[in-house]
Amino acid sequence: MKRKQLGNPRDAALFVLMDVDKNQAYSNLLLTKHMNQHKIAGIDKGLMTELTYGTLQHKMTLDFFLAPFIKGKLENWVQWVLRMAVYQIHYLDRIPNHAVVNEAVQLAKYHGHKGVSGLVNGVLRAFLREGVPSFDSIKDPLERLSIETSHPEWMLENWIQAFGFEKTEQIARQNNVAPPQTIRVNTMKISIDDAIQALESEGFTVRKGILPESLHVAGKTAATSALFASGQFTIQDESSMMPAHALQLEKGMSVLDMCAAPGGKTTHIAQLLANTGHITALDLHENKLKYIHENAERLGFTHISTVAADARQAQEVLEQKQFDRILVDAPCSGYGVIRRKPDMKYAKKPQDAERLATIQLAILNEAYSLLSPGGILVYSTCTIEPTENDEVIDAFLQLHQDMQELSLPDVFTALPHGAAKVGHQVLPYPDGDGFYVVALQKA
Numbered sequence: 001m002k003r004k005q006l007g008n009p010r011d012a013a014l015f016v017l018m019d020v021d022k023n024q025a026y027s028n029l030l031l032t033k034h035m036n037q038h039k040i041a042g043i044d045k046g047l048m049t050e051l052t053y054g055t056l057q058h059k060m061t062l063d064f065f066l067a068p069f070i071k072g073k074l075e076n077w078v079q080w081v082l083r084m085a086v087y088q089i090h091y092l093d094r095i096p097n098h099a100v101v102n103e104a105v106q107l108a109k110y111h112g113h114k115g116v117s118g119l120v121n122g123v124l125r126a127f128l129r130e131g132v133p134s135f136d137s138i139k140d141p142l143e144r145l146s147i148e149t150s151h152p153e154w155m156l157e158n159w160i161q162a163f164g165f166e167k168t169e170q171i172a173r174q175n176n177v178a179p180p181q182t183i184r185v186n187t188m189k190i191s192i193d194d195a196i197q198a199l200e201s202e203g204f205t206v207r208k209g210i211l212p213e214s215l216h217v218a219g220k221t222a223a224t225s226a227l228f229a230s231g232q233f234t235i236q237d238e239s240s241m242m243p244a245h246a247l248q249l250e251k252g253m254s255v256l257d258m259c260a261a262p263g264g265k266t267t268h269i270a271q272l273l274a275n276t277g278h279i280t281a282l283d284l285h286e287n288k289l290k291y292i293h294e295n296a297e298r299l300g301f302t303h304i305s306t307v308a309a310d311a312r313q314a315q316e317v318l319e320q321k322q323f324d325r326i327l328v329d330a331p332c333s334g335y336g337v338i339r340r341k342p343d344m345k346y347a348k349k350p351q352d353a354e355r356l357a358t359i360q361l362a363i364l365n366e367a368y369s370l371l372s373p374g375g376i377l378v379y380s381t382c383t384i385e386p387t388e389n390d391e392v393i394d395a396f397l398q399l400h401q402d403m404q405e406l407s408l409p410d411v412f413t414a415l416p417h418g419a420a421k422v423g424h425q426v427l428p429y430p431d432g433d434g435f436y437v438v439a440l441q442k443a
């Protein structure tokens with residue numbers, strides 16, 4: 001495939017898909033990179049995003065649809081051209097089929113030789129003529145769910161064990177639906193009602209979320225709002241707003257955020273502290289600390305300092321040795337946010353959760369030593385994997401008999417509730433990501 005660019009949304013999407021295959025980075029980061037490099041602008045940005053995510057989301061299903069029409073092995077990029085075309089034919093109704101075929105043939109002609117464009121044309125015409133193969137030919141329910149929703153079988157099996165078949169099916173289908181745009185209103189700068197009014201006058205459709213600062217906005221890209229630039233809101237999924245509430249903060253407290261970058265929850269803590277007290281925001285990666293500073297500055301929070309360090313050895317670098325509140329928003333497998341990074345379904349390995357659980361427990365043990373008596377430790381992840389959630393907490397509680405689970409504030413009762421034995425779990429739902437949070441208090 002030529003690395004030269006055509007500068008159109010389909011070609012740019014193809015570059016993202018190829019780079020995802022090479023495991024270069026997550027799709028959301030590659031999308032932004034290629035959108036800029038290919039100079040994709042205006043409504044083409046939306047088309048490029050839709051083609052990239054849609055094709056990735058349904059990759060295994062698209063391969064099942066294409067299988068009867070392909071003989072022999074194809075080059076990777078040709079496979080992506082075909083998947084992208086079949087995605088548009090099957091899942092989108094606004095692009096006429098002849099235009100989809102024509103665009104795919106043009107892409108193949110540009111990046112390959114005449115034989116390749118002939119093949120793409122032939123496969124797509126045969127697909128249009130003969131129609132979509134039926135899932136009824138797949139007799140095994142697990143295999144069928146895997147192909148229909150495009151998730152590896154091992155991943156579904158884990159969830160079936162934890163939540164049952166029906167819930168797993170709901171999760172898998174939800175993972176293929178685009179999330180809403182959710183914002184957290186910066187109540188230090190604007191009231192919820194004034195924010196709703198201002199956003200509506202900018203042309204957004206606005207709906208209140210469950211948590212007090214959360215609004216779901218549609219119609220335009222939230223980051224283009226004047227209110228965003230002036231720090232009157234930040235973009236954050238509603239589930240990610242749970243940990244700051246779980247900390248049960250009081251003005252003037254000292255807080256340690258142990259896995260803080262890019263600062264989504266650090267700034268929420270600052271908001272609930274009403275810019276009082278102090279937050280130490282720590283992250284392993286020094287280059288990510290600038291995002292915490294940028295976010296804090298835009299939103300107007302000043303009581304935050306950052307430290308680059310491994311949270312497992314945080315005591316060695318921190319001057320302050322005891323904190324009133326500690327948040328461990330741990331590095332995790334991220335299975336609650338698959339709808340935002342669909343490539344994760346194919347990149348992750350069954351053993352990832354075990355490896356992460358060891359890191360998570362080590363961070364929690366360090367947090368324990370830094371927590372004041374009577375202090376509250378909140379552990380959160382954006383995964384739905386029990387190995388990284390209540391099983392880590394079980395192990396932690398066995399090691400520290402003076403730590404006890406604390407009830408979460410009343411606002412949590414209105415949120416959906418998954419199946420965790422300890423803490424609050426949310427399985428992916430239309431308005432929020434899959435998430436886990438638990439609050440523990442030191443005696």
Ligand SMILES: C[S@@+](CC[C@H](N)C(=O)[O-])C[C@H]1O[C@@H](n2cnc3c(N)ncnc32)[C@H](O)[C@@H]1O
Nearest residue numbers: 259260261262263264265283284310311329331
């Ligand atoms: C789930 S993200 C945190 C998101 C952040 N709390 C927010 O709300 O914006 C996990 C973070 O942990 C960091 N991390 C990974 N391993 C770490 C370690 N051993 N010590 C400290 N931070 C770590 C990653 O760099 C990543 O930024």
